[in-house]
Amino acid sequence: MDTVFLILLLLAAVVVANIISGKFNKIPIAFIQIAAGLILSFIPIYKHFELEPEVFLLVIISVLMFNDGQHTSLSRLTHQFGTTFSLSVELAIISILVVGFLTHSLISGMPLALAFALGAIITPTDAVAVSSITSNMLVPTEVMGTLENESLFNDASGIVALNLATAAAITGKFSLLNGIGNFVYVFFGGIILGGILGAIIVSIRFRLINIHVDTPSVMVPFTLLTPFIVYLIAEAMGVSGILAVVVTGLMHGIQQDRLRLTSSRLQIVMTSTWQIVSSILNGIVFVLLGLSLPRVIIDLHNRNTGSTFILLGLGILLYIIMTALRYLWTVLDFARIRAWDKKEKRANSLIMALSGVHGTITLAMAFSLPLKLNNQSFPYRTDIIFVAAVVILTSMLVPTFILPLLLPQQTSKYSEKELSTAKIQMVDNAIVTLQTRHGQDVNASQVINILDGQRVVEGHIDKAKLNIIFDNCFELEQQTIAIMLKNDEISELNADLYMRVARRTIVQYQQSGWQRFKMIIKFNFFEKFSPSKKARKRRRTFHQMKHYQNDNRSEMIKRNRQMWQQMAVTEKKPFEKVTSYLNQSLINDSENSREINLVRRAYDERHRRLTSSFVENYNFKDNQNELLIEAFQQENNYIQSKIATKEFSTELGSALYEQISTDQLVYLQSVNEE
Template sequence: MDGVATFETVLLLLAAVVALHALALKLRLPPSAALLVGGGGLAFIPGIPQVSFDPELALVLFLPPLLFEGAYYTAFGRFRRHLPGIIGLAVGAVVFTTVIVAEVAHMLLPELPWAACFALGAIVSPPDAVSARAVLQHVTLPRRLQALLEGESLLNDATGLTLFRFAVAAAVSGTFSGGAAVGSFAMLAFGGAAVGWVVGRLGVFAVKLLRDQTLIVTTTLLLAWTAYLAGEALHVSGVIATVAAGLVFGWHQHVVMPARVRIQGSAVWRTAVFALEALVFILIGFQLRAIVDRAGGLQEVVSTMSGPVLCVLAAILVARFLWVFGSEGVLTALRKLGLKVARPLGPAQATVMAWTGMRGVVTLAAALTLPAAFPGRDFLQITAFAAILVTVILQGGTLGLLIRLVKPRDTDPPPQVSLPEAEAAVAHAKLAAAEARAYDADGQLIHPQLLDQLRGRARATDRYAAEPDGFMDGIQSHFEVLLAAIAAGRAELIRLHREGRIEDEVLHDLERDLDLEEVGILFQRGAQVDLR
């Protein structure tokens, strides 16, 4: 396929992404499942060009920005507080699932070498960050559960990819050392964290030096690939390096990044992440045709592989339930013995945790990198695709229903300062700063209207903090008037432009001011405005 044909195919895929995503929203289906199924269906249409991608390129292209963006917006305080539980899932659950899947695969297919069985387990064991965020952004979860799932999705790819590389090396060389594997994983993890910290700090330094907002936003995009490629070049975990860089940069961006850059950057990142996530799922769907053809056709796959594949899928689901509820049992027993290392999640949250385990791009990319002569290659690739298809559609499609059924409650202690109280504190800080600057050297008040406005705002936030529900009921009409006034101003601005009475530059400048004013009001009103 030449360059022009490749570009035309990418445009076709983007058009399919828009159509399938819009259809999924209309039918209230998970967009990731619609894209996955739609991509698989499109791949079998006669005349549609076969789309393939280099799996190593796919990891480098898609994984770093999605991991970086997820880490950038991670609630770092909760991430740090629940790090032991996150590591338990990202390392313990992945290793446990790998072992269970390997045992089941070897029992079903004794002719398959143990190294190949462990490679299969490593391929299908890590829940995918892309799949997880695609599903979690459409549901509401308790804070601790959200932190555990987000943290797991950021770190477990490193575990799965490390296990996979050791298993492939063992299958090729015929030797394996458990002690060497543990030591190597520790070096990869700590080395990746160190590289990511350095890249994150360099990003913060660069933002301080740069003045142009477009250059700053571009730099944030480059940080993701810089961290990943630097980690891989230094033979440590590029995944952990990317996550660490995102956490460091996300922690400091509130201080070093101007507000206008944050708004522009959020819009850029949101569009980029949407496009990358959507392309990942539709490309995964497109790989179905090539994988099935290599395995001998659909009839051959169904007749010879369906039984073992279904057993492996069952093992994946059962292994996660065993790990989650086994961990619950251990925590409960420790608390009864007086060791309050952590609170159990409880049956409702544990059920939701056990049901979240969607696989995605890392699983497919790892499967596609298997050498041509690798034992059981066709079976491993078919199983990998089936794991993605079943977990995204079955688990991702029913997660919302499960949450509504079990109703997990947020058992974390409430924050020391609530949102209304924090807003009141900010308003009083603004008022104090304005009062200190509202008078000239002779004590003459020179900004009376501004001072009255900020005092009114402080009084309003005090009432809001005292009685949030009652205050918001009364303030909604106030916001509606402001929004109507902005709409009228925008209509007048457009009328003047259409009549040729103002230049385009005037239109853009004043429209930007109205847009920022409207976004601020929508945030205050509590509307679901997401600039990410």
């Protein structure tokens, strides 16, 4: 139970760090996660916390490497294979050897095998960390692609080298010839086995799709289990489990187009799941670094007052040497990066060198070192973890300050207002087309309501203004229902039921927990003790109906259906009043169009669900799907024509295309689930 509690606290720290990062997005999230770990280190229960080294390789590294593999472009990898191999294997081996011999000469007490283990740990680069640092900068496409390919395979090279160095430290024996032979067997054996297992697993996925067993509850766990299964099989056969996992991930990436035969719902769930898992695992590693640093420093200080400063200097020196090696390796064309002239070549080489950021994999490898060696504490484990931490932090701090001086800031080719205006024009065009082709068809009307929801463009929402608009709409509904009740257009029961639905809409869209709480109290506490005789009578009638329904199940279903059919009729006039108010507000108050459109979207969605639930046409959903597809195709055609006539820039068109793809997945799935 204690272990579960400790892990839950780690997850909570990651979540809090992610929240803070959203508010301070100029600070790399890794630093915030490390700070969260430092805070956790003051909690007494973490005083002797240790995560088993095997857990890092199996649960963290294998999963992250599989995810990197399945998101790697094979065409780009093939095109840059020579450069990728040179950086991820040749340069990695040279870096390990240089770091190993230098460390052994500076710290004579450290065995050469452990010095090589340190080199293997701090060699891998992290393209994800680079992306977080350069998110607002224009990194040359060729450089960024090279970094991503390199990080995928030099991680594997480092892990293979680490395993060999650790084995040599444990046995006390090392033969250069045997070491090379083992490296070749473990490295290429992992690649071959990963290809075989990847082909088998992908074929199983296709088989599940073909027999229609492709629900998220089956496919998502199946995919999540894949890296664990592949890693364990590869390790059992004595080859690199990490390389096998990487290649299996690549196989999934290659077949991704065919795997999209699955439902849109599955694609959304699968993508979201992997994003969340990857984010959490990366976050946990950095939180653990912050959690472990105080204890590591205390241990070093207790052992030798000068060792901390010596290792700090060693970590900075090793970073400088590895950065210089990366620069020389690319500028001397051992790894070719396309450039127009020598000036651009030197600039790209410098960016490549500074972008050699070390992150999650380096840290996870350091933590994966065994706790014991021949029934004694693993020698220099604390030293290696500390040096690795220094290298990671230095490699992240240096480019954070220097790269902005070398790279131009990323600027959008279109403004947020242009995107909003273009999207509204696109939706209006699709709506007019549907109205022209299908007239007042009920399916077309429902689809038009859905398309109206596309008008909302993501961005800053003024919560106070949003709440005022919702409150005005609710007050308008109350007034309309009161007039309808007074004119005997509806019954008291229908009026009461409708206002319950209206209150739920307001509560659902309140922007904070405190606002929701106030609304719930207002609607449930004060009205519960309302002195109004009519209100008490409506409540009494409503509760009598509930008791009657509980006594007779079949009658309940029939009565319930009739009640909600009447609700759809009751909702028509208030919805028209609210829609008219919001349309007029858009004309008179264009500055708050984002908030008004968001409210419109909420009411359109509620109206669509109320009305579409009781249409007796069995082909209703299919017809809606066809019309939605037609509408989205019209939107794509509209964008294409605007780009062709130069009215939309290519960048603006790409942004609109991306939003259409997302909306298409969400809306089609929404219709199918109703």
